[in-house]
Amino acid sequence: DESKPEVIWTVHVEVRLSTKSRRRVDVIQGLVRDFITNNYDPIQLPSVLDGWEVDPTLASSVDRIAVSESACPSISLHLKNVSLEIHAYQPHETDAIEEYANGTPGRDGEENVLAASVCELPCKAWEGLWDGLIYPDNIKLKLLDYIHATFVLSDAGVDFNLVTWNRVVLLHGPPGTGKTSLCRALAQKLSIRLSHRYSQSRLLEINSHSLFSRWFSESGKLVQRLFSNIMEMVEDEDCFVVVLIDEVESLTAARAGAMAGTEPSDGLRVVNALLTQLDKLRYQKNVLVMSTSNLAKAIDSAFVDRADIIQYVDLPPREAIYEILRSSLCEFIQKGILQKTTVPALDLALYLEGNSKNGSIASGTMLPYSPEGLASILLALADKCRAQQLSGRALRRLPVLALARYIGIGVSASSTTSNLNNSRFQTDIRLW
Numbered sequence: 189d190e191s192k193p194e195v196i197w198t199v200h201v202e203v204r205l206s207t208k209s210r211r212r213v214d215v216i217q218g219l220v221r222d223f224i225t226n227n228y229d230p231i232q233l234p235s236v237l238d239g240w241e242v243d244p245t246l247a248s249s250v251d252r253i254a255v256s257e258s259a260c261p262s263i264s265l266h267l268k269n270v271s272l273e274i275h276a277y278q279p280h281e282t283d284a285i286e287e288y289a290n291g292t293p294g295r296d297g298e299e300n301v302l303a304a305s306v307c308e309l310p311c312k313a314w315e316g317l318w319d320g321l322i323y324p325d326n327i328k329l330k331l332l333d334y335i336h337a338t339f340v341l342s343d344a345g346v347d348f349n350l351v352t353w354n355r356v357v358l359l360h361g362p363p364g365t366g367k368t369s370l371c372r373a374l375a376q377k378l379s380i381r382l383s384h385r386y387s388q389s390r391l392l393e394i395n396s397h398s399l400f401s402r403w404f405s406e407s408g409k410l411v412q413r414l415f416s417n418i419m420e421m422v423e424d425e426d427c428f429v430v431v432l433i434d435e436v437e438s439l440t441a442a443r444a445g446a447m448a449g450t451e452p453s454d455g456l457r458v459v460n461a462l463l464t465q466l467d468k469l470r471y472q473k474n475v476l477v478m479s480t481s482n483l484a485k486a487i488d489s490a491f492v493d494r495a496d497i498i499q500y501v502d503l504p505p506r507e508a509i510y511e512i513l514r515s516s517l518c519e520f521i522q523k524g525i526l527q528k529t530t531v532p533a534l535d536l537a538l539y540l541e542g543n544s545k546n547g548s549i550a551s552g553t554m555l556p557y558s559p560e561g562l563a564s565i566l567l568a569l570a571d572k573c574r575a576q577q578l579s580g581r582a583l584r585r586l587p588v589l590a591l592a593r594y595i596g597i598g599v600s601a602s603s604t605t606s607n608l609n610n611s612r613f614q615t616d617i618r619l620w
């Protein structure tokens with residue numbers, strides 16, 4: 189339809205620079221843009237690009253070029269419908285972690301309480317974390333879109349009296365569903381996506397337990413000091429700061445306790461201090477507060493009220509379990525622990541399953557390590573894991589336990605692929 193205006197989709201390309209790269213970022217960005225234009229039309233989302241090594245400048249400066257998933261209707265787009273946003277970044281080494289201790293050791297009985305740790309982003313340790321987290325319903329993309337929306341509003345200078353948001357996100361759900369990891373991965377993602385506007389990004393993780401393990405009178409001071417540190421950091425407008433409050437219920441349960449008369453009123457004062465400090469932060473453009481909780485019901489309602497997004501993170505459904513197990517297996521294969529085998533992607537596995545249900549492939553004719561065979565074994569395992577209500581954390585551990593059993597019974601690791609269809613492997617999985 190000629191009259192229909194063409195829609196242009198923003199596609200984010202993440203270029204990880206090698207540690208030795210000394211080239212100007214804009215030069216690299218230009219080269220990457222040319223490379224994509226000449227070689228990748230249509231472009232696939234998400235995908236990791238190759239072939240750029242033939243360009244000597246890229247070869248010497250770049251580690252990896254990846255096209256991110258984007259909020260667009262197709263996984264394949266023609267470049268004429270695409271606006272490429274190229275983000276080049278150089279991850280910091282892991283040991284950039286600096287710990288924030290509050291209280292001066294040995295003075296007036298004050299103890300050095302480890303209240304928070306700070307990490308420069310993007311950091312090496314969290315490369316790949318985002319891709320490894322698998323959720324249904326595009327949860328990751330939704331969170332990213334939300335944050336993008338707040339940036340658009342901030343940039344436009346929207347009047348806070350008319351449209352209000354607090355820059356607070358709350359993720360809640362059962363333990364081991366990746367909430368903390370998702371906060372870190374998001375922080376990492378944002379530091380890459382926002383690198384053109386903030387020269388620095390930091391993640392400050394508040395250690396809720398240690399903050400509240402002290403007498404409440406102490407904690408009050410700790411909260412004040414911690415937030416004055418955060419304020420100092422945020423005053424640097426070139427620095428984007430993500431504050432992560434893990435297990436936020438342990439902070440705010442104090443207030444509920446105070447209300448019920450079981451805690452000293454100091455507890456109440458501390459939580460109020462925290463909420464007041466959070467309210468001050470919302471006026472800062474360059475900050476985002478992320479919090480997690482295993483027990484949403486235990487969180488102070490005044491805190492919950494401040495969260496713009498309250499996202500429930502559930503145990504993984506069958507499809508996500510399949511992908512988690514598949515990605516673990518692929519890693520084993522890639523690192524040479526298992527023999528080379530093709531483990532079908534979820535879409536193909538479901539398609540093959542549909543066919544075998546329709547009788548298009550007689551199930552008796554499936555070879556054990558044909559893609560069909562593997563898909564059907566892994567889907568059956570996914571069903572069992574689902575029935576056992578396994579968390580993402582338990583699932584990521586499963587392949588280790590399965591392999592350990594094989595090593596334990598004297599089967600060499602490289603021959604384990606051929607045993608994949610062996611009922612013993614399935615027994616292992618069932619045990620867990």
Ligand code: ADP
Nearest residue numbers: 320321322363364365366367368369580581584
């Ligand atoms: P939580 O904060 O919800 O208790 P974590 O962030 O500590 O969970 O999760 C621990 C690990 O479990 C993650 O780093 C990841 O390896 C794995 N995991 C959890 N949920 C998922 C998921 N949905 N997809 C992939 N891996 C997951």
